Amino acid sequence: MREELQTAETARSLRAITDELSGRYLERDDVVRTLVVSVLAGQHALLLGPPGTAKSELARELTGRIEGGTYWEILLGKFTSPTRMFGPIDVAALARGEYRQVYEGRATTADIAFIDEIFKCSTAALNETLGLLNERLYHPENGGAPIHCPLISAITASNELPTGEDSAAIYDRLLVRLEVGYLVDPSNFAALVRSAVERPEPAERTTIGLAELRHVVNVAVPAVAVPDPIVDAVCTLRASLRRKELVASDRRWRQSMRLLQASAFLAGRQEVADGDLAVLTHVLWNSPAERPLVEREVLQLVNPDAKEALDLDDAIAELEVELDARAGRSREELSEWAIKEANKKLAGAGKRLTAMRSQATTVGRSTTTLDRVITRQRAVHARVLTEALGVDASLVQAQL
Structure with a gap:
């Protein structure tokens, strides 16, 4: 005890x-x-x-x-x-x-x-x-x-x-x-x-002892249960990735199970849950270009809202590419595009992402991907406001 x-x-x-x-x-x-x-x-x-x-x-x-x-x-x-x-x-x-x-x-x-x-x-x-x-x-x-x-x-x-x-x-x-x-x-x-110019207040600094850490690594984490539905989900994920020609070694898959156990332990659980599978997003790709594909496949197992969130991420990325492409055009044309299209789409995406995050928090799902997409939405929206509409950068946060 x-x-x-x-x-x-x-x-x-x-x-x-x-x-x-x-x-x-x-x-x-x-x-x-x-x-x-x-x-x-x-x-x-x-x-x-x-x-x-x-x-x-x-x-x-x-x-x-x-x-x-x-x-x-x-x-x-x-x-x-x-x-x-x-x-x-x-x-x-x-x-x-x-x-x-x-x-x-x-x-x-x-x-x-x-x-x-x-x-x-x-x-x-x-x-x-x-x-x-x-x-x-x-x-x-x-x-x-x-x-x-x-x-x-x-x-x-x-x-x-x-x-x-x-x-x-x-x-x-x-x-x-x-x-x-x-x-x-x-x-x-x-x-x-x-x-860089403000004097920070003393921050809390929690520590743990080496003996405690070794006990967790060698005893507590390996004791976390991995239920059959999680094993089935991992097998489903492997098959899905192989269909997209994303192949990881058997050794990598086997070692990944300990990551799932560690994720559950850190969350205070004694059994791996669906949300722990999200850590595999950082394991199963070889090049950064493959990471979004892996993320989409992993998160579809973890979060029913994942597809919509990633679709919104893609739409936001397309707007950023279009903003870059329009950079050399007249200010009037750029402003018209921002007012009629970009600002409306980005504001709508922001509201939807915020609602999805609130719902995920309520039911105890991970918000990691939603937080990342929200950060991107805020960044692109800020660029549109400053570069296309001339909003003072210091007022961007209030605009968002």
């Missing part, structure tokens, strides 16, 4: 950490939650996006909430040697005729790791990096017995997708793939700019 109470308290702390980070990093709610789920599942994640999107800062802030754990971080380059990652040669011992490596402070002893520019891993370090990610093993330079590494999870980051076979091998080992872009909501961007 005491252990159950402790586990429940740990779950509450993890939810608090998720909420705190989501409040700090704008438009990153889904990214933050999925990263936490990835760590709880004992899996590795990739943050993929351009420079300046707080990938490194977010990874450090999350891993810094784990007390008592050994944290290791590295920025990889094409000439990074295995010894720099896993332990340098002990020069003093070498002078005595002994060949030893110093493992302290390296990947070999890390509980949590952040690996920046993961796809720039050198050829020399490739096999050992794969061994760390796959089996949590390191094979010493002197050919001694493999060393077991205590790594729970690695968060990795890159500005670009892998281009060669070596980096593709690492890419395949990163179960969770998260796209991180620049802010799109004008009000969020304004808040970001203000934060």
